[in-house]
Amino acid sequence: MFLKKVTLLRDRIPAADQYPFSIPAIQALDSLHFKKPICFFVGENGTGKSTLLEGIAANIGFNPGGGSRSNSFDVGASSTQLEECLRLSWLPKISNGFFFRAETFYHFASYLDKIERNDGNNFRDYGGKSLHEQSHGESFLNLFSNRFHGKAIYLLDEPEAALSPARQLTFLRVIHDLVKQKNVQMIIATHSPILLGYPNAQIYSFDDNEIKEVSYEMTDHYTITKYFLQHREKMLDELFKEDE
Numbered sequence: 001m002f003l004k005k006v007t008l009l010r011d012r013i014p015a016a017d018q019y020p021f022s023i024p025a026i027q028a029l030d031s032l033h034f035k036k037p038i039c040f041f042v043g044e045n046g047t048g049k050s051t052l053l054e055g056i057a058a059n060i061g062f063n064p065g066g067g068s069r070s071n072s073f074d075v076g077a078s079s080t081q082l083e084e085c086l087r088l089s090w091l092p093k094i095s096n097g098f099f100f101r102a103e104t105f106y107h108f109a110s111y112l113d114k115i116e117r118n119d120g121n122n123f124r125d126y127g128g129k130s131l132h133e134q135s136h137g138e139s140f141l142n143l144f145s146n147r148f149h150g151k152a153i154y155l156l157d158e159p160e161a162a163l164s165p166a167r168q169l170t171f172l173r174v175i176h177d178l179v180k181q182k183n184v185q186m187i188i189a190t191h192s193p194i195l196l197g198y199p200n201a202q203i204y205s206f207d208d209n210e211i212k213e214v215s216y217e218m219t220d221h222y223t224i225t226k227y228f229l230q231h232r233e234k235m236l237d238e239l240f241k242e243d244e
């Protein structure tokens with residue numbers, strides 16, 4: 001555990017009615033305390049998970065488009081304003097790590113191809129070949145399995161996006177092996193009820209216009225998936241019912 005707390009510095013907010021400060025969950029934010037090595041951000045689409053993750057990543061010094069401190073490529077990330085209004089409290093401070101963004105992964109792979117051509121590292125940290133020459137899911141998992149090591153903080157935005165359910169379980173094992181070494185912290189925005197099931201994790205929900213801690217069983221991801229699997233026909237009947 002390295003990052004203990006993120007505080008929103010209200011006096012630095014330039015315009016409360018404009019993005020990203022206009023997002024209800026950000027408006028209600030005072031501070032977030034991180035108590036476990038693995039913390040999930042969950043919530044409905046558009047509730048601000050990626051925005052906050054990007055702001056934290058940029059404040060750490062990671063490339064806001066994705067990657068580490070040493071990577072630099074532009075995808076038009078818009079976190080700068082939020083980054084400047086966050087205070088991060090560390091014990092101890094570290095700067096090693098990676099910001100994974102499923103939505104900009106293609107750009108990261110292209111950027112990597114470009115720099116690998118120059119320094120000829122043979123994609124050592126990425127499964128031994130260009131990420132573009134691997135399937136979407138293979139490239140995600142190779143990155144997680146090979147690039148993630150040592151004392152580090154990882155911010156991951158929807159790492160499940162390309163992973164099959166079986167590979168999500170493999171990823172849980174990757175997380176578990178990193179946690180066992182006791183020198184990792186991960187903050188993961190996800191919609192996966194499988195990933196969310198990682199034991200003893202902290203879960204912050206962005207629903208209902210606030211950011212609050214919830215249990216696994218309280219998340220929509222758990223309840224809706226469980227109900228669907230147990231009552232599929234009934235749920236589909238309800239969903240497809242013609243209006244009278």
Ligand SMILES: Nc1ncnc2c1ncn2[C@@H]1O[C@H](COP(=O)(O)OP(=O)(O)OP(=O)(O)O)[C@@H](O)[C@H]1O
Binds near residue numbers: 043045048049050
């Ligand atoms: N560059 C931007 N300019 C203006 N509004 C934005 C911008 N990026 C995101 N938004 C808005 O901010 C809100 C939060 O977006 P964000 O991507 O952080 O949500 P999210 O919780 O990560 O959603 P999802 O689960 O769909 O990834 C959304 O309403 C979105 O439309």
